[in-house]
Amino acid sequence: MSGPCGWRQDRDAPHPDPADSLLVEDDLELRVPNERDADELFLNVDTNRDYLRKWLPWVDDVTSVEDEAAAIRRIAETRENGEDCFYLIFLEGNIVGTLSLNSIDWDNRGFVVGYWISEESMGKGIVTKSCARLFDHCFDDLCLHRGALEVAVENYASIAIAERLGMRLEGITKEREWLYDHYVDASLYAITAPEWRERSQD
């Protein structure tokens, strides 16, 4: 087989690299960050602090543009190592959230997704559509096999995304994440490449 999926057949061949940018639809794009994005990304986090803090554990660690710039540098390193690929979500050229491809397991062809969107951009399907574009890329271009999402059991908006994407609930992990002052249980959702393709044909 030619193209990136040739990699699926030859386990010793180098794996393909995630794209620098992915067009979701007109005016909606995913793009890897560079340090020039630090100001705008920080502003997004800072204005959404209370809302994001409810479900994301890192919000208090980001207190300045320099923290954001340092995070972007770390992101570039893990991307270079093939471990993760972090995208900014751009709506009409403005950053409205992030979508990350985490813990890429090239041996077993697995990945985990994580995301957030600004409160004012919620309710428009931006994250669902962005995840669907990323899944197409992961399964078709990167030849990965299994995508997973771990979500706090009471994060109903995020659970709705997993279900809209056709992901399967595989179980509940007890006290999976420490959120500032308490543990939360998490639901593990997943979908495999054949399941994604079957769903895409519906």
Ligand SMILES: CC(C)(COP(=O)(O)OP(=O)(O)OC[C@H]1O[C@@H](n2cnc3c(N)ncnc32)[C@H](O)[C@@H]1OP(=O)(O)O)[C@@H](O)C(=O)NCCC(=O)NCCS
């Ligand atoms: C979780 C989170 C990303 C959900 O955001 P969201 O805006 O509800 O998700 P989407 O962008 O997919 O939008 C879905 C909404 O758009 C609507 N929608 C409109 N057009 C749509 C389309 N074409 N496709 C899908 N949904 C569409 C859906 O009906 C849904 O609306 P509803 O909430 O009234 O049912 C957001 O609440 C968030 O960032 N929270 C804080 C951080 C967080 O929890 N991250 C996840 C950790 S696991």
